[in-house]
Amino acid sequence: MPDVTPLANHQCPLCSQPNHCAPAATGSFVSSCWCKAQTFPPELLAQLAPDQRNKSCICQQCVDRFNNQHPQQ
Numbered sequence: 001m002p003d004v005t006p007l008a009n010h011q012c013p014l015c016s017q018p019n020h021c022a023p024a025a026t027g028s029f030v031s032s033c034w035c036k037a038q039t040f041p042p043e044l045l046a047q048l049a050p051d052q053r054n055k056s057c058i059c060q061q062c063v064d065r066f067n068n069q070h071p072q073q
């Protein structure tokens, strides 16, 4: 069991849409979530302002959009 609390924000910091993060909604990492199977590219995380980092999950749409724009070789 991780000894940390899930990020409490339910809004994507990039598009302000709900990020659908299950642990954020339930307050427990026991909840399974799409983000556990997802990799978040460092280049995408770098688009966040420093005070937004580690505050809220990016939503799946923003991750998908980034991956479509930056295909992995």
Ligand SMILES: [Zn+2]
Pocket: 012, 013, 014, 015, 016, 017, 058, 059, 060, 061, 062
């Ligand atoms: Zn988003």
